[in-house]
Amino acid sequence: MSRNLGWIGGVFLLFCVSVPAQLVTQDITLDKGWNAVYLYVQPTNSSCDAVCTGWPVDFVSLYNQERAAVQYVSDPDETVDTAEDFFTWRPGHPSGGNSLSSLIGGHSYLIYATTSFSTSLSGNAVVPRIQWLPKGESERVNLVGFCVQPADAFFGDYLSGAGFENLSIYTVGGTNSSATLTQLGGFTGSTSSEEITRGQAYFISCDKVSSYCGPLRVSPAGSGGLFFASTDSYATASLKNESGDELDVTVEIMDTTAQSVVDLLKVYDVSDGWVSYAGAMDRTLAADESWNLRLAIDRTQMSSNSTYGAVVRCSDSCGGEVSLSLQADYGEPSTTNALWPSGLWVGTALFNKVSQITTNNVIVDGLAAAGVMEYRLIVHVDANNESRLLQRAIIATVTNTNGTDVTRIYTDEDDLPSDAQIITRISSVAFGIENDIARDDSVSGEFGQLEGFSYVVAHDDRSNPFYHSRHPRHDGLKNDFKTPLRSGDDLDNYNSSIKPETFSISNRVTLVFAQSADTEGSALWAPEETVSGAIVHEIDNLRKEGTLKAEGAFAIRRVCKVSELEE
Numbered sequence: 001m002s003r004n005l006g007w008i009g010g011v012f013l014l015f016c017v018s019v020p021a022q023l024v025t026q027d028i029t030l031d032k033g034w035n036a037v038y039l040y041v042q043p044t045n046s047s048c049d050a051v052c053t054g055w056p057v058d059f060v061s062l063y064n065q066e067r068a069a070v071q072y073v074s075d076p077d078e079t080v081d082t083a084e085d086f087f088t089w090r091p092g093h094p095s096g097g098n099s100l101s102s103l104i105g106g107h108s109y110l111i112y113a114t115t116s117f118s119t120s121l122s123g124n125a126v127v128p129r130i131q132w133l134p135k136g137e138s139e140r141v142n143l144v145g146f147c148v149q150p151a152d153a154f155f156g157d158y159l160s161g162a163g164f165e166n167l168s169i170y171t172v173g174g175t176n177s178s179a180t181l182t183q184l185g186g187f188t189g190s191t192s193s194e195e196i197t198r199g200q201a202y203f204i205s206c207d208k209v210s211s212y213c214g215p216l217r218v219s220p221a222g223s224g225g226l227f228f229a230s231t232d233s234y235a236t237a238s239l240k241n242e243s244g245d246e247l248d249v250t251v252e253i254m255d256t257t258a259q260s261v262v263d264l265l266k267v268y269d270v271s272d273g274w275v276s277y278a279g280a281m282d283r284t285l286a287a288d289e290s291w292n293l294r295l296a297i298d299r300t301q302m303s304s305n306s307t308y309g310a311v312v313r314c315s316d317s318c319g320g321e322v323s324l325s326l327q328a329d330y331g332e333p334s335t336t337n338a339l340w341p342s343g344l345w346v347g348t349a350l351f352n353k354v355s356q357i358t359t360n361n362v363i364v365d366g367l368a369a370a371g372v373m374e375y376r377l378i379v380h381v382d383a384n385n386e387s388r389l390l391q392r393a394i395i396a397t398v399t400n401t402n403g404t405d406v407t408r409i410y411t412d413e414d415d416l417p418s419d420a421q422i423i424t425r426i427s428s429v430a431f432g433i434e435n436d437i438a439r440d441d442s443v444s445g446e447f448g449q450l451e452g453f454s455y456v457v458a459h460d461d462r463s464n465p466f467y468h469s470r471h472p473r474h475d476g477l478k479n480d481f482k483t484p485l486r487s488g489d490d491l492d493n494y495n496s497s498i499k500p501e502t503f504s505i506s507n508r509v510t511l512v513f514a515q516s517a518d519t520e521g522s523a524l525w526a527p528e529e530t531v532s533g534a535i536v537h538e539i540d541n542l543r544k545e546g547t548l549k550a551e552g553a554f555a556i557r558r559v560c561k562v563s564e565l566e567e
Helices: 050-051 489-497
Strands: 003-004 016-019 025-029 033-038 041-042 057-063 086-089 108-115 119-125 140-143 169-171 180-181 202-205 216-219 226-230 234-241 247-255 264-269 273-276 281-285 290-297 307-316 321-329 342-359 363-381 386-387 390-399 406-411 421-427 450-457 505-513 528-542 548-560
Touching: 025 041, 033 140, 033 169, 033 202, 050 057, 108 140, 108 202, 108 247, 216 307, 216 321, 226 234, 234 247, 234 281, 234 307, 281 290, 342 528, 363 390, 363 421, 363 548, 386 450
Parallel strands: 226 321
Antiparallel strands: 003 180, 016 025, 025 119, 033 108, 041 119, 057 086, 057 108, 119 321, 140 202, 169 180, 169 202, 216 234, 234 290, 247 281, 247 307, 264 273, 264 290, 307 321, 342 363, 342 548, 363 386, 390 406, 390 421, 450 505, 505 528, 528 548
């Protein structure tokens, strides 16, 4: 069945190929005469003057769907006023004389070509959204195209989830002054086995309002795609099955540039947590089921001043294929946005093994404890990859002389400027109160390998278990309760008539990381920002028999990327 349409039209044949960054290319073939076009890339330069100048066309028109209505004519020469139905660009007209100035991806266009023509457009992939309007008394139609695979996409399967009962589909063609509409399925209008041409737009009348845009509804919509800003490591795409039946879905992330982002991506798996992307992912979704695809980027191998991109292709068993552009920006390091692993790390240590002293005064290490003791761990890593074990950290914002607010980390509240705005205080009671915890360079390597720390709880430290300020035999004072006794650490101090009452206690804390952390690359490493391993706390001078040990496991997470401590 053919009808004449008294306006404008177009047909695009579209194929995706790779171009630099996260862009895709849409190849365009126009036949002489009327063409109906579905544009599923957002051109990098969207100006009609820049894109369409030089095309052998009379006009390019964007269908104003909310106002347009089908107008059937028997005479091809009959003139029809279409000013309300289209926004139009005509070559050679001044910019102010054209109602269409830019091409918008995800929309359909009518183009009249004066001769056959082929070209291509590059841009971000567009995730579609369609607002269907019913036919109504005005015989309204929808000019729409669909994101489908190059072959094997059929109207019957693709539109089954929309719930339309009365559907008429028309293609556009012809070289007369009015476009010719040809109904698919002939006089019966049956389109169940009619194939959808990739990138072609169709005039379709339906019987109800709908926002159905395909068997698989992908978010985020539009041409923004998935974007990892320089200070962000996470992005999420949502895929919802709207086909009305079970749907097989495949997600594949494809390189589009020499600066590959695919090898840097991690995918969240419910069972295994964050795992490296290893190729196409398949899932069967029940009707109305959603798949939240959580992606993260491992920035340790990124190079400065580089843009990384990819295309996320989502295909389904009804012939749909929706692509999202993915872009990741390099994060320029600074003292407040430091490279991995610099910054403040906070977590816990769980001790479940201890030393036991037998009845014959022998120390046996590694025995299971009756319970679990928990420590809070606070570790700071500076820009030189050197770590410090802290007792406390205060994260605050202060105002610089130029008026900008910056984040700082302080270890002593007395050092806080008067105008500082405290964000959070973090402290640990596991390592005394005011001890100078030193990094053991003989043990420590780079963060993520092996770290050793040591400190001494002084004989008169308030946290020393030998020291009790209100006990006459453990207050560290002479009989006048004023004069301090000497430390029991020096054997010569035992020569006096009054023996020492308190002793210092030496401590060594060793962190053995479960895996080596990569220290190259840009800010924000792997998405979990967590490292773990084994911890050993050795204590000397607590017992005369020798060194006691507590052993267990630790896990710490980077909570702040400030690489300098204010001391």
